[in-house]
Amino acid sequence: MSSEGISNNERAPLGASLPWTQVLANLKFNDDGLIPAIAQQHDSGEVLMMAWMNRAALEETLATGRVCYWSRSRGTLWRKGEASGQVQRLKEARLDCDGDTLLLLVDQTGPACHTGRKSCFYNAIRGDRVEVVAEPLVDPDILYGR
Amino acid sequence: MSSEGISNNERAPLGASLPWTQVLANLKFNDDGLIPAIAQQHDSGEVLMMAWMNRAALEETLATGRVCYWSRSRGTLWRKGEASGQVQRLKEARLDCDGDTLLLLVDQTGPACHTGRKSCFYNAIRGDRVEVVAEPLVDPDILYGR
Numbered sequence: 558m559s560s561e562g563i564s565n566n567e568r569a570p571l572g573a574s575l576p577w578t579q580v581l582a583n584l585k586f587n588d589d590g591l592i593p594a595i596a597q598q599h600d601s602g603e604v605l606m607m608a609w610m611n612r613a614a615l616e617e618t619l620a621t622g623r624v625c626y627w628s629r630s631r632g633t634l635w636r637k638g639e640a641s642g643q644v645q646r647l648k649e650a651r652l653d654c655d656g657d658t659l660l661l662l663v664d665q666t667g668p669a670c671h672t673g674r675k676s677c678f679y680n681a682i683r684g685d686r687v688e689v690v691a692e693p694l695v696d697p698d699i700l701y702g703r
Numbered sequence: 704m705s706s707e708g709i710s711n712n713e714r715a716p717l718g719a720s721l722p723w724t725q726v727l728a729n730l731k732f733n734d735d736g737l738i739p740a741i742a743q744q745h746d747s748g749e750v751l752m753m754a755w756m757n758r759a760a761l762e763e764t765l766a767t768g769r770v771c772y773w774s775r776s777r778g779t780l781w782r783k784g785e786a787s788g789q790v791q792r793l794k795e796a797r798l799d800c801d802g803d804t805l806l807l808l809v810d811q812t813g814p815a816c817h818t819g820r821k822s823c824f825y826n827a828i829r830g831d832r833v834e835v836v837a838e839p840l841v842d843p844d845i846l847y848g849r
Contacts, residue, residue, distance in 0.1 A: 566826055566835050567818045568843075574832035595741055595750060602748025604741060607804040619828065652833065653823040654816055658753040660824040670800055672713045677799040678806040680712055682765065686720035687798065689712050697714075 563656035585657035586612065591627060592659060596669065599648040599662040605669035606677040608635075610659065615650075622647050624663060641700045643667040673697040709802035731803035732758065737773060738805060742815065745794040745808040751815035752823040754781075756805065761796075768793050770809060787846045789813040819843040 562583030565575055586592050591609040598605055608626040610618070614634055617625045624645035628635035638644030645663040652659060670677040673693030681690045708729030711721055732738050737755040744751055754772040756764070760780055763771045770791035774781035784790030791809040798805060816823040819839030827836045 563826055563833065566833065569835045571835055571838050574829075574834040577828055577831050577833055580826075580828075580833045593739055593753060595753060597750055604743055604750065604806055606799065607739060607741060607753075650828045651824040651836075652826040652828065653752065654818055654820075654825070655823075656826075658823075660750055672800055674800075677801075677804075678797040679800070680709055680726075680798040680802075682723055682726075682796045682798065683720075685723050687709065687712065687723055687726045688720040689715045689717055690797075692717050 563652055563654070567654060580652070580656065581612075581615075583656065584612075584652075585655070589629075591629070592657065594626065594659040594661055596624065596645060596661045596663050596665070598665055598675075600664075603676055604678060605645075605663070605665055605675065608637075615659070618647055618661075619650065624661060637669075638666065641667075641671070643669065643700070645669070668694045668700070671697060671700075673700055709798055709800070713800060726798070726802065727758075727761075729802065730758075730798075731801070735775075737775070738803060740772065740805040740807055742770065742791060742807045742809050742811070744811055744821075746810075749822055750824060751791075751809070751811055751821065754783075761805070764793055764807075765796065770807060783815075784812065787813075787817070789815065789846070791815070814840045814846070817843060817846075819846055 563580050590611050594610045595607050596605045611627045614625045614627045624637045626635045643666050648662040668675050673695040674691045679691035681688050709726050736757050740756045741753050742751040757773045760771045760773045770783045772781045789812050791811050794808040814821050819841045820837045825837035826833050
């Protein structure tokens with residue numbers, strides 16, 4: 558970790574701050590130029606999904622307040638909800654201690670998951686089975702206009 | 704995604720299940736053999752940290768109920784709390800829709816963060832500054848016996 562980066566906040570008191578430009582310049586993007594971003598519903602605390610951002614996606618998200626990821630499968634910016642209408646509005650973005658993961662506190666319109674469920678984490682490992690523990694809010698065929 | 708994997712649960716009703724051995728055989732570990740794992744405090748909903756697991760770490764975690772990650776910096780299994788005593792007990796492990804991320808509902812003893820804070824996500828991006836929004840529960844020098 559560069560001494561210019563977020564690690565300077567490790568022993569800093571509540572309310573202390575660093576310039577975002579300085580922290581951004583030292584963020585730990587991986588070899589593909591990506592950083593993982595966890596989306597959490599800001600009021601209920603439900604963890605909705607995990608996806609990836611490149612620098613452009615992060616900067617767009619902060620500038621517009623609408624969450625934009627990088628789609629690894631499509632190789633393009635992915636403005637969450639562009640196909641389904643189920644957008645994520647950013648309430649606050651947080652960085653972890655070593656500057657290699659983002660936590661996004663969001664307000665999710667409808668389901669975050671392409672299956673129509675609120676959260677992507679609906680598979681619980683229970684004993685020797687993996688059980689579905691949440692139902693769709695919306696039929697995915699309706700969500701994507703199939 | 705293999706047709707044998709977790710995607711078989713996409714349209715399954717509440718309570719439907721797949722064999723864990725079958726799902727595990729089709730989990731999407733990355734090129735380094737790792738899968739990201741988000742730890743969330745099971746009762747408060749606080750997101751504590753994100754770390755990585757290889758297959759051995761995941762299997763040990765499920766077998767023992769004590770969370771074990773893979774330390775990328777040290778290249779070893781990392782039984783959370785082995786240095787600090789701040790262990791994570793697993794309440795439930797969940798998989799996302801496409802089987803490439805884990806959500807661990809845990810009971811965290813003391814702080815999850817090496818800085819002595821409950822959560823690693825204590826840096827909030829606010830305007831052009833990155834602000835410390837949580838204080839340590841424990842002095843990190845005491846936590847690690849320095």
